[in-house]
Amino acid sequence: MNAREAILGRLRGGADPATLDVEATRLLDRPERPVVDVADLVGGFLAQLAQARLGATFERIGAMADLPGAAQRYLAAQGLASALYLPPDPNLAALDWSGLAISHDCAPDQPAALAIARVGVAETGSLVLETAPQAPMLPNFLCLHHIVLLRAEAIVPHLEDAVLSGSQPRAHYWITGVSGTTDIEGQYVRGAHGPRFLHVVLVG
DSSP states (O other), X not given: OOHHHHHHHHHHHOOOHHHHHHHHHHHXXXXXXXXXXXXXHHHHXXXXXXXXXXXEEXXXXXXXXXXXXXXXXXXXXXXXXXEEEOOSOHHHHTSOOTTSEEESSOOTTOOEEEEEOSEEETTTTEEEEEOBTTBOSTHHHHOSEEEEEEEGGGEESSGGGGOOOSSOOSOEEEEOSSOEEEEETTEEEETSSSOSEEEEEEEO
C-alpha cells in the first residue's frame, strides 16, 4: 500500500476516535506560536533573515548618518552603479548622499530603491512597510534591488505584535524575504512579483 492508498483508505473508513484524541492532544500541547527570545529581538530577527528561504542579506550600522555609506557598499558589492531611488522622506533628505546619484522618480529600469520599514518581526524576519506621501509603494516593486532601513527598536516579537493600532495608513504591506513563485512550469523563479534582491540595513 502506497501513501496515497493509505490516506484514501483512512478517509473512506473513518479515523479511530482514540487516534484522533491522541493527535488532537498532541496539537493542543504545542505552543500556539514559536518561542521568541524577547531579550534578544535583534538576534532573533537577523537569524530569521539569514535563512536561505528568505534570500536576504543585511548590514548593521550605528546611526542614520551611516546609511549612505551602507547603501554605497551594497551597490558596489552587487556591481551596480552608484545610483539609488530615495522616497521623499525628510529623515533621508537630511543625510549626506554625495557620491550617489539620487533619484526621486523611480523609472521601471531603476536598479535599486531604498525604503523605510515601520516594523520588523523577530518570529519570521518579516518587514512591515506602509504607504504615505513620503513613502510611495510602487518603487518598492519596480526595482531589482530593494534596500530597506529598519530601526532596531522597531523589532517586535511576533506577527500579531506588528498589527497597526490607531489611525491607519492607506495601505501597508509585509515583506518576508524576496519575491518568488513556482507557478511557471514548477520551477522556482526569484523576483517574479517584485525585487529579486532584499538587503536590510539595521540601524541602532
